Amino acid sequence: MEHRYDHVTIEQKWQARWAADRTFRVLNPGDDGFDPSKPKQYILDMFPYPSGEGLHVGHPIGYIGSDIFSRYMRMKGANVLHPMGFDSFGLPAEQYAVETGVHPRVTTEQNIANYVRQLKSIGLSYDWDRELATTDPGYYRWTQWIFIQLFESWFDPALGKARPISELIAALEAGETDAAGVPWSDLDGEAQRSFISGMRLAYLDDVMVNWCPALGTVLANEEVTREGKSDRGDHPVYRRPLRQWMLRITAYADRLIADLDLVDWPEPVKAMQRNWIGRSHGASIGFPIDDSDHRIEVFTTRPDTIFGATYMVLAPEHSLVESLVVPDWPDGTKEVWTGGAAAPSEAVADYRNRASRKSERERQTEGKDKTGVFTGSFCVNPASGERIPIFIADYVLMGYGTGAIMAVPGQDERDWEFAEQFELPIVRTVQPADGFDGDAYLGDGPAINSGFLDGLGVDDAKTRIIEWLEAEEYGAATISYKLRDWLFSRQRYWGEPIPILHGPDGEMRAVPDEDLPLLLPEVEDYRPASADQEDAVPVPSLGKAPDDWRFVKIEGVVWERELNTMPQWAGSCWYYLRFIDPGNSDRLVAEEAERYWMGDSGVDLYIGGVEHAVLHLLYARFWHKVLYDLGEVSTGEPFGRLFNQGLIMAHAYRDERGVYVPADEVEERDGGFWFDGQSVEQSYGRMGKSKKNGVNPDEFFVDHGVDTLRLYEMFMGPLSEAKPWTTRDVVGVERFLQRFWRNFVDPDTGDLLISDTPADEELRGLLHRTTKSVTDDMAELRFNTSVARFFELNNALVGLDSIPLEVADVFVRLMAPIAPHVAEELWERMGGDGSVCFADWPAYDESLAAEESVTMVVQVGGKIRDRIEVPVGISSDEAQQVALASDKVAGHLDGEPTRVIVRPPNLVNIVP
RNA sequence: GCCGGGGUGGCGGAAUGGCAGACGCGACGGACUCAAAAUCCGUUGGGCGCAAGCCCGUGUGGGUUCGAAUCCCACUCCCGGCACCA
Numbered sequence: 002m003e004h005r006y007d008h009v010t011i012e013q014k015w016q017a018r019w020a021a022d023r024t025f026r027v028l029n030p031g032d033d034g035f036d037p038s039k040p041k042q043y044i045l046d047m048f049p050y051p052s053g054e055g056l057h058v059g060h061p062i063g064y065i066g067s068d069i070f071s072r073y074m075r076m077k078g079a080n081v082l083h084p085m086g087f088d089s090f091g092l093p094a095e096q097y098a099v100e101t102g103v104h105p106r107v108t109t110e111q112n113i114a115n116y117v118r119q120l121k122s123i124g125l126s127y128d129w130d131r132e133l134a135t136t137d138p139g140y141y142r143w144t145q146w147i148f149i150q151l152f153e154s155w156f157d158p159a160l161g162k163a164r165p166i167s168e169l170i171a172a173l174e175a176g177e178t179d180a181a182g183v184p185w186s187d188l189d190g191e192a193q194r195s196f197i198s199g200m201r202l203a204y205l206d207d208v209m210v211n212w213c214p215a216l217g218t219v220l221a222n223e224e225v226t227r228e229g230k231s232d233r234g235d236h237p238v239y240r241r242p243l244r245q246w247m248l249r250i251t252a253y254a255d256r257l258i259a260d261l262d263l264v265d266w267p268e269p270v271k272a273m274q275r276n277w278i279g280r281s282h283g284a285s286i287g288f289p290i291d292d293s294d295h296r297i298e299v300f301t302t303r304p305d306t307i308f309g310a311t312y313m314v315l316a317p318e319h320s321l322v323e324s325l326v327v328p329d330w331p332d333g334t335k336e337v338w339t340g341g342a343a344a345p346s347e348a349v350a351d352y353r354n355r356a357s358r359k360s361e362r363e364r365q366t367e368g369k370d371k372t373g374v375f376t377g378s379f380c381v382n383p384a385s386g387e388r389i390p391i392f393i394a395d396y397v398l399m400g401y402g403t404g405a406i407m408a409v410p411g412q413d414e415r416d417w418e419f420a421e422q423f424e425l426p427i428v429r430t431v432q433p434a435d436g437f438d439g440d441a442y443l444g445d446g447p448a449i450n451s452g453f454l455d456g457l458g459v460d461d462a463k464t465r466i467i468e469w470l471e472a473e474e475y476g477a478a479t480i481s482y483k484l485r486d487w488l489f490s491r492q493r494y495w496g497e498p499i500p501i502l503h504g505p506d507g508e509m510r511a512v513p514d515e516d517l518p519l520l521l522p523e524v525e526d527y528r529p530a531s532a533d534q535e536d537a538v539p540v541p542s543l544g545k546a547p548d549d550w551r552f553v554k555i556e557g558v559v560w561e562r563e564l565n566t567m568p569q570w571a572g573s574c575w576y577y578l579r580f581i582d583p584g585n586s587d588r589l590v591a592e593e594a595e596r597y598w599m600g601d602s603g604v605d606l607y608i609g610g611v612e613h614a615v616l617h618l619l620y621a622r623f624w625h626k627v628l629y630d631l632g633e634v635s636t637g638e639p640f641g642r643l644f645n646q647g648l649i650m651a652h653a654y655r656d657e658r659g660v661y662v663p664a665d666e667v668e669e670r671d672g673g674f675w676f677d678g679q680s681v682e683q684s685y686g687r688m689g690k691s692k693k694n695g696v697n698p699d700e701f702f703v704d705h706g707v708d709t710l711r712l713y714e715m716f717m718g719p720l721s722e723a724k725p726w727t728t729r730d731v732v733g734v735e736r737f738l739q740r741f742w743r744n745f746v747d748p749d750t751g752d753l754l755i756s757d758t759p760a761d762e763e764l765r766g767l768l769h770r771t772t773k774s775v776t777d778d779m780a781e782l783r784f785n786t787s788v789a790r791f792f793e794l795n796n797a798l799v800g801l802d803s804i805p806l807e808v809a810d811v812f813v814r815l816m817a818p819i820a821p822h823v824a825e826e827l828w829e830r831m832g833g834d835g836s837v838c839f840a841d842w843p844a845y846d847e848s849l850a851a852e853e854s855v856t857m858v859v860q861v862g863g864k865i866r867d868r869i870e871v872p873v874g875i876s877s878d879e880a881q882q883v884a885l886a887s888d889k890v891a892g893h894l895d896g897e898p899t900r901v902i903v904r905p906p907n908l909v910n911i912v913p
Numbered sequence: 914g915c916c917g918g919g920g921u922g923g924c925g926g927a928a929u930g931g932c933a934g935a936c937g938c939g940a941c942g943g944a945c946u947c948a949a950a951a952u953c954c955g956u957u958g959g960g961c962g963c964a965a966g967c968c969c970g971u972g973u974g975g976g977u978u979c980g981a982a983u984c985c986c987a988c989u990c991c992c993g994g995c996a997c998c999a
Contacts, residue, residue, distance in 0.1 A: 269917050273994060276916060281998080301999060314999090371997085394997095401998045408999085414914090415997050483998055611993080716937070718926055722919095723992085730925065733937045736952095786927070789936035799953095858932050863980045865932065902979050908931050912979050 004751035006742035008706030012822040016121060024836055025126040027082050029582065029594040035080075042079040043598050044071045045577055045640075047609025047617070048086045050569075051112035052093060056119045057695035058710065059649035059688040059726065065711050066646055066720045066782055067608040068125045072818035073779045075126075076842040082598050083126060084580040086133040087113050090141075091569045092216065092233055095495035098527040105495040105527070109136055119698060124707050124821055126838065131583050135497075135572025140579060142518030143589040144571050145500040147624060149511040150631060151203035152501065156252035163252075163630035166201060194508060202249045202627060203489065205509075209318070209399070210488060212241040212539055217529020218492040219245065219539055221568060222485060224616075240357065243539060246499060246565060248487040250623045254278050257484075257622055264602070266643040267721075273614040279483025284467050286476035288313060288407065290325070291379040291388060297321060300402030300481050303412060304470065305462035307384040308451040309430035310407035311420070313391045314373065316399040317356040322349060325391055327377035337423050338375035338390070345377035349393060356395040371396055371419040382407075383475045384452065384466070394419065402481050410441065417441040431459065487620065489568060494527050494542040496566030502553060503561045510560075519562075522546035541565050573617050574624040577604055577639060595634060602641030611645040618643070644782060647723040649714070653692040654681040664694035665728065688726065696726065708820035709735050715784035715819055737792055738823060741816075744798045745809065745827055753830055756803040766852055767797055768808050772845035775815050784819060791816060811843040859884040860910040861893040877903045884909035 019025065028035040046067050049060070064085075071083040087109075094105035094112075113134060120127070133140050154163045172178045173185040180188060180196045188196065198204055210219040215236035224232040231238055250257075258278050261271045284304040287296035297313060315322055326345045342348035352374045373394025382389055396415055397406050410420035411429040417440045420427050430451045433442040448454040453469070454462045470476035490499070500512035500519045512519050524545045541564035543551075553560045575589070581598045582590045603625075618640070625639040654667045654674055662676040674681050688695050701710055712734040718724045747754055760768065771790045778787040794812060798804055804812075809831065817824035817837045828837035851873055857880060859867040867889040871880065881903050884890060894913055902910040 267918095269993075272917055276995060279995095279998065283999085299999080303999080369997095396997045396999095398998065406999050413999065415999075418997090481998080483995095614994080716925090722926095724925070727925070727938075730938045737937085739952095785925095786936080789927075792936055856932070860931085860980070863931095863978095868932070900979065902931090904931065908980090910931080910979050 004746055004748050006739050006746075006823075008708065008738070008822070009703060011826045012124065012702070012707045015822045015825045016124060018825075019124075019126070019836075020121070020129075022836075023130065024838060025083065025128050026130050027080055027128050029591070030597045031593060039078055039080045041082070041598060041600060042071070042074040042606070043082045043577075043600075043604045044074065044606045045083075045580070045604045045608070046085060047607070047613060048088050048573070048576060049116065050091050050093075051087045051089055051109065051116045053097070053108065053112055054690055055112075055115050056698055057688055057690075058698050058701060058714070059651070059695070061120070061123050061125075061698070062649055062714050062720070063608045063610070063646035064120070064125055065123065065714055066644075066784065067606065068123075069711075069715070069784055069818040070606060070779070070782060071126055072821060072838060073842065075838055076814070076817065076840060078841075082131075082580065083128060084131040084133075084583075085120060085125070085127040085129070086131075086576055086580065087116065087135065088569070088573050088576070089113060089134045089136040090496050090567075090572055092493065092495070095493055095527055098495070099529075102527075106136065109134070122702060122707065123698070124711070126821070131580050133576065133579055133583050135576065136495075138518045138520055139584075139586070140576075141497045141572065143579065144497050144567065144575070145512070145517050145519055146514070146589060147575060147628070148203060148497075148567070148571075149500055149514075150633075151248060151627060152201055152511055154202045154627065154631065155200040156202060156249060158252075161256070163202060163627050165631070166197065169200060170197065191507075198509070202252070204247055204249065205244055206247050206486075207242055207244050208247065208488065209240050210243045210245055210539075211238045212243070213238045216493070217539070217542070219243065219488065219490065221488045221570075224568075241539070245488055246490040246563075248489045248623070250487045250620075251482060251484055253623050253626055254280065254482045254484050256626060257619065260622075260626075260638055264638050264641055264643065266640075267611075267645050270611065270614045270618065270643060270645065274619055277484065277615045277619065281481055283479060283481060284463075284470060284476050285403065285479040286383070286407065286470060288380040288383065290391075291381060295321070295324075297380055297391070297405050298403045299405045299407045300479060301407055301409075302481075303409065303459075303463075304466045304476070305448065305451075305454060305457075305459055306409040306412045306430045307382065307407065307466060308448075308454065309409040309411045309428040310382050310385075310389065311387070311410065311426045311428055312389050312408045312423075313380055314394045314397045314406050314408050314419070315376075315391065316397045316404040317353045317393045317395055318399040319393070319404045321405075322353070322376065322393055325376040325378040329377070330375075331377055331379075334375060334377070335424055338392070340374040342374070345375065348374040349376060352393060369418050371415070371422055373419065373423070383470075383473065390425075392419075392423070400485055401483060412441055412443060414441045414443075430454075487623075489571075490541075490565035491568050492539045492541040493529060493566055494521070494524065496568065497571055498522075498543065499563040499565050499567060501563040502555075503563065505558060505560075522550035570617060570620045574621045575628070577607075577621075578628075578634065589633065599634065599636050599639075601636065603636045603638050604640045604642075606642050606644060607640040608644045608646055610648070644721070646720050647718075649688060649717075649726050650685060650723055651688040651692075651694040651696075651726045653684050653686060653694040655684065656681050661691070661693040664692075665696075685725065696728065705731055705735055706738070706822075708822050709738060712738070712788055712820055716788040718785055720782050720784060734788070737795060738820070740799060741791075741795050742823065744795065744801075744804060746830075754801075754803045755806050755809045755831065757806045758803070760805040760808050762853065764797060764805070764808060765849060767794060768811055769845040769850035770852075772811060772815060772843050773847070773850045776842070776845065779818070787815075787819065791819075813837065814840050814843050855906050857883070857906055858908045859887055859890055860908065861890055862913055863910060864893075866890050866893050871906050873906050875906045877905050880905040880909055884911065 030037060044067050046064050071081050075081050089109045094108045097108050098105045135141060153166050155166045155169050157164045173180060179185060211225045212219050213231045213236050216231055216234060220231055225238050226232055230236060258275055258280055261274060281302050283300055283302035285298055285300050287298050289296050326349050329344060330339060340348045340352060342351060371394060373392045376391045376393060378391045379388045380391055408416040410416040410427040412431055428450050430448055431442055432446040432449050434444055434446060445459045448457050448462045454465055457465060467478050498519045498521055502510050502512060526545055529542055543564040551562050578590045582594045585591055621639055628634045629637055652664060654662050654664055654676060656662055656679060662681055666676060667681060668675045674683050713731050716734055745754060771794045774790050775787045813824050813827045824837050833840060854870050854872050856868050857871045858865055859869060867887045869883055871883060881901055890911060898911045898913055900912040
C-alpha cells in the first residue's frame with residue numbers, strides 16, 4: 002500500500018524541481034557555458050491567445066507532441082530552443098473591457114498567469130526565461146519598428162526584393178529613374194509625395210473594406226467568412242470605401258508561391274496557400290471604346306477565345322463606368338438590357354446603388370441568376386472587328402484582374418448564363434468534343450469561327466493570339482493573382498498603435514526610433530465608435546485618446562498621430578524571432594543568435610493547427626521575406642518544417658429542447674443515451690465549454706495524472722489526425738503506468754526490483770527492437786506506436802522477480818520524453834546521473850534487434866497454407882526445400898509447381 | 914464546381930507490395946473475494962465444422978502482380994479548404 006504509484010506527489014515534485022533548477026533554460030551563442038559543438042533544434046508551438054476560459058484537455062495535444070520531440074532532441078544531444086509566449090492583443094479582452102471597464106491589460110495578465118500555470122502543470126519543457134507576450138511594450142516596440150521598415154521600403158521589381166525607399170528617392174533625384182514615365186523634377190511636392198506613398202510596402206489607400214459595425218472595425222478579407230460574416234463573432238460585414246493602411250503583400254506573390262518548394266510542410270497547407278495566392282497565366286487586352294480614344298483593359302486566361310467575345314462586362318464599381326453612360330438608349334438596345342429604366346444614367350445609377358448594398362453573400366448566392374444593365378456604349382473586338390455592347394454586372398468583381406472582362410459565352414459558363422438571360426449572341430470558338438451536349442464548352446479542341454486561329458488547339462491558339470496582340474499593340478501576356486494587398490488598419494483599442502504621424506499638409510512620417518515604443522494611450526471608454534446599423538462609419542477608438550497623445554508638436558508644427566491600430570496578426574508575424582533574443586533592447590534579435598537558431602532553414606519544427614494555413618502562416622512568411630531583403634534575418638523562409646496536429650473531438654449531448662447537457666453525466670444503455678432519466682441525442686464535434694463536453698485538465702491531473710494524459714493523448718492515434726476523446730479509454734494507459742511502476746518498485750518495501758543479472762536473449766531482443774522502433778517513431782512524430790511498444794515491453798516484464806538493469810535503464814530513458822515525471826522519479830531512484838532529460842538517448846544493436854527465428858509463411862497460389870519457424874539466416878534454397886517439404890503444402894498442390902517465389906526468411910509462394 | 918485528405922473488427926487504431934486487425938478500450942469466460950472494486954489468467958473479424966480444417970473478409974467495381982488494405986483506372990460516400998477569380 003505504502004509504495005504504490007502516487008502520481009500527484011511525483012508530478013508535483015518534478016515540476017517544482019524543473020522550475021527551481023531552470024532545467025530547460027537554453028543558452029545563446031556568446032553566453033557563458035554555451036556549447037557551440039552541439040547541433041541546434043528550434044522547436045516551436047503556435048502560441049495561444051490567452052482566453053479567459055483557460056485550457057481544456059483538447060488544447061495541448063500539439064504542445065505535448067512538440068514537447069516530446071524537444072525532450073527527445075535534448076537526449077540526442079542538441080541545444081533545444083523550445084519557448085512559449087502569448088498572442089495577447091485581440092478582441093475578447095477588449096470586449097470584456099467594454100462590458101466591465103476593466104482594462105484589457107489587467108484581464109490579459111490574469112489570463113496569461115492562468116495559462117502559464119496550466120502549461121507548467123502539463124510538464125511542458127519550455128524555457129520560461131524566454132516567455133513573451135505581444136502586448137508587452139518591450140515586444141510591440143519591435144512590431145512597430147517592423148511596420149516602420151515596411152513604411153520606409155519599396156519593392157524593386159528589377160531585383161525582385163524590398164529596398165529602403167531612400168534609395169528610390171535618391172535614384173529619382175539623380176535622374177537615374179523616373180516616376181512612372183514622368184521625370185521626377187516635373188512633379189511638384191505633392192505629386193512627388195503621392196508617388197512615393199504609392200511605392201511603399203505600407204501605404205494608405207482608398208479601398209473597399211469589410212466593415213463590421215458590431216465589432217466596430219474593418220476586417221481583412223481573410224477574416225470574413227464565406228457567409229459574409231466576421232470570422233470572430235459571426236456578425237454581418239458590409240462593403241465600404243475607406244482610406245486604410247495596406248501592406249503590399251502582392252509584391253511577394255511569386256516568391257510566396259515559389260518558396261513553398263523549399264519547405265517541408267503538409268501538402269494541404271501548401272495547396273491552400275497556392276490556391277489563396279491564385280496565380281494564373283493569361284493576357285491583358287485593351288478593347289477600344291467606340292467613338293473614343295480610350296480602351297477598356299480586360300484580363301483573360303483564354304485569349305484564344307477572343308473571336309467569341311460578343312459583349313463586355315465591367316464591375317459596377319469600375320472607374321470608367323461614368324464616362325461610358327450615354328444620354329439615351331442607342332438603336333438596337335433590347336428591353337431586357339435596360340432594367341426598365343428610361344435612360345442609361347438612371348439604369349446604371351440604380352444598378353450600382355443596389356449592387357453596393359448587397360453583401361458578399363448575396364452576390365454569391367445569386368449563382369445562375371445574373372443581373373446587370375447596359376451602359377449604352379459599345380467597344381470594338383479587336384480580333385473580330387465586331388461592335389459589342391458594354392454592360393455592368395456584379396458577377397464581375399472589381400477586386401480581381403482589371404475589374405472588366407471580355408465575355409465569351411461559348412466557352413464560359415457564367416457568360417453563357419448572362420448571354421441567355423440578356424439575349425446576347427453566342428459564338429463557339431472551340432469545336433466541342435463528340436457527344437458534347439452542354440452549354441459553354443471548357444475543354445480542348447480545334448479553334449473555329451476564329452479567323453487565323455482556326456484549327457489550332459487551345460494552347461497553340463493562346464500562343465498565336467498573344468503574338469498577334471503584342472504585334473498589334475492590343476495587349477500582352479500577363480499573370481494575375483487572387484491575392485490582394487493586406488488591409489492592416491483596425492479601429493479597435495487593444496492593438497499596437499501604428500507609429501505614424503500626419504502633418505498639416507497630408508505628409509506622413511514615421512515615429513522616430515527613440516520614441517518607440519509608442520505606448521497605447523489610456524482611455525476611459527473602450528467602446529468602439531460603432532452603431533448597430535450598417536450606415537455607421539468606422540471611427541478609430543484611439544480618437545478618444547487625450548489630446549496630449551493625439552497631437553505632437555515638432556519644430557512648432559502640430560502633427561497628428563495615426564489613430565488606427567494593427568490587426569491581431571501583427572504580433573504573431575515575427576514572435577519566433579523574438580524568442581531567440583527576447584530581452585534585446587537594441588535590435589529585434591541579435592545577429593549571431595539569429596544565425597545560430599534559424600540556421601539554414603529556420604524553425605526546425607513548427608507545430609500548430611491547420612486553421613492558420615492562409616492567415617498567420619502567409620502573413621508571417623511575408624514579413625520574414627521583407628526582413629530578409631532588408632538584411633535583418635538570414636533565411637528566406639521562417640519555418641522549415643511544419644506539422645499540423647489533429648483536433649481532439651468529443652461527443653456532446655442535447656436534450657429534447659436542444660440544450661446541451663454535461664457529457665460526463667450521460668449514460669449509454671439500451672442502444673440510446675440518457676441524462677437524468679431522459680433520452681438525449683448524441684453529436685460529435687470540437688470540445689468546448691458551450692457544448693458541455695470539455696474535460697478540465699486540472700481535475701484530470703488529480704484523478705489520473707499528467708503522464709497519463711500525455712500517454713493517452715499520444716496513444717489515441719496519429720498526431721496529425723482528428724480523434725475522439727473517450728474518457729473510458731484512459732484506463733488503459735493508467736493501468737499501464739501502474740503496472741510499469743509495480744515492475745520497478747516493490748509495493749510492500751518500496752525497494753527497486755532491479756538486478757544486474759543479464760536479460761535473457763528473448764527479452765534483450767525485445768528491448769532492442771523496442772528501442773529501434775521508438776527511435777524511428779520519434780523522428781516522424783509517430784508517438785502512438787511508441788506507446789504501443791512500451792505496453793509490449795512492460796507486459797514482458799510482468800511476473801519477473803526483478804528487472805535486469807540493462808532493461809530498466811533503457812526503458813526509463815525511452816519513456817522519458819513521453820512520460821517525463823515517472824521517468825525522472827525512477828531515474829533518480831536508480832541513481833541516474835542528473836536529470837533524465839539530459840541522459841543519452843538509448844542506442845540499439847541492429848543484430849540484437851533482429852529475431853533469432855521467424856515464422857516463415859508458405860503460400861500456394863498466394864493463399865497461406867503453412868507457417869514454419871525458420872532461422873533468420875535461412876538461405877533461399879533451404880527455405881524452398883523446407884516449404885516444399887510441408888505436408889500442408891502437398892495437400893494443396895498436385896504435380897510440379899510452375900514457379901516458386903522465395904523471400905527468405907519471411908515467405909515462400911509456390912505457384913501451382 | 915475546383916483543390917486537398919480519407920473509408921480496415923463493437924470502438925480508437927496497427928500494418929505503405931509479403932502472416933490483415935499490433936497495442937488499447939469494450940465484451941465474454943475464469944481465478945481471488947462473504948461480496949464488490951481493484952488485480953490476475955484466458956477468449957474475442959464473420960461463417961461452416963465435434964475436430965483437423967475449410968471458406969469469406971480492409972467502401973464498390975475492374976486492372977497490374979507469384980502475391981494488393983498498400984500500386985493503377987472508374988465509381989461512391991465522408992471530412993477539410995476554396996468558390997461568379999474571367
